[in-house]
Amino acid sequence: MNLSTVILAFLGLGILFGALLNGVFPAAIAPLDHYLLTPIGEVFLRLIQFVVVPIVFCSMILGLTRIQNAAQVGRYAIKLLSSYVITSMVATALGMGMAFLLKPGAGVTGFSLPEGLMQAKGLSLLDWLVSLVPVNPLEALSTANLLQIIVSAALIGIAIQFVGDKASSFLAFIESCYAIFEKVLALVLYIAPIGVFALISSVIATQGLEIILRLLVYVLGLLTTTALMIGVYTCILFALRAKPLHFFRSMFPALSLAFGTASSNAALPIALQNVQESYGLRPEIATFALPLGTALKRDGSAILQGFNALFIAQVYQVPLTSSMLLAIAVSTLLVSFSTPGVPGSALITMTTVLSAAGLPIEGVAIVAGVDRLTDGFKTVLNIVGNTTNAIILSHWEPEQAAIAAEKNISELQTNLPS
DSSP, X not given: OOHHHHHHHHHHHHHHHHHHHHHTOGGGHHHHIIIIIHHHHHHHHHHHHHTHHHHHHHHHHHHHHTSOSSHHHHHHHHHHHHHHHHHHHHHHHHHHHHHHHHOTTTTOOSOOOOHHHHXXXXXXXXXXXXXXXXXXXXXXXXXXXXXXXXXXXXXXXHHHHHHGGGGHHHHHHHHHHHXXXXXXXXXXXXXXXXXXXXXXXXXXXXXXXXXXXXHHHHHHHHHHHHHHHHHHHHHHXXXXXXXXXXXXXXXXXXXXXXXXXOOHHHHHHHHHHIIIIXXXXXHHHHHHHHHHHHHXXXXXHHHHHHHHHHHHHHHTTOOOOHHHHHHHHHHHHHHHTSOOSSTTHHHHHHHHHHHHTTOOGGGHHHHHTTHHHHHHHHHHHHHHHHHHHHHHHHHHSHHHHHHHHHHHHHHHHHHSOO
């Protein structure tokens, strides 16, 4: 069995084990949870947090440095990034709106805010926005302030473009760091079945089956929002007369791989092949837009993070304020552009949005067990969003591409020997 299947199997076993403890052996809950389940779950979460800083920092820099200095590529990048921001804002709004409408966490009892967190609340929106700018990038890295890390990485990535070849050694170092910590993440995810088992068993044993009913609404809400966002992209394809039915038929192999692996990175090679050979997207667009989108574009993450933050707020009965909603929306948008394209990556970045909104990061434990249920669907949405934005770019620049092609042909003809 592949890792996704094993995790789902351990998820089911964890639910059964927790329900058995809660219903048949209530006296065993306290010692088992204190000495076994909670420590294992905390170790798993700590291992995930171990790779947060390097993965986010390196992926942001590498994503930005994919944009070269050539005028045409720069123009492509500006238009593509504009499209990314707009569609990601739509995904974020859909996720938060669905959570606000369904209220999947309302009515769940037994959870209370940590005392320190309640005392720490009170940072104004203006102060929070100012705090996004780091005073010292090394301090941001050492204190794991992920929003400051994202801003630092963006500034460094932009500066690398101006430095040029002088930054090649630093960029090689960043690439090595990313490769190393991506492998560390892969190793951590191999113990994910045990971590998921411990986390969900602890929740079910201590909270009972009520949480499963709420998580069922949580999962159905996420799946419904994902389907709605795919519907938005389908409408965009219809509006562009881009043959949406042909698009989905052409991309079916890549979408199947994305669902099975829950990894945008793994699906990239076949997505490039499908969108060029089967669908017919121009190669100069596809080879630029899809790798950039794989590094930056995560509609599935945008939906999940906003939906999840409101869910956690409802579970812990935290009053929603305009400042908190804006903090969730902004941090969700930023985090969606720095989520690694690997299975389970949403668990890594989930703590960023919760911290930015002043919500307890312990809420990750509530949804960690069911994250794998929706991971494949979110990855399918990521591939659909990435390729659709590439198609938007191809319709945005038809004349420029034709002029550039004619110019290249004329230059070749000029340079040919007589």
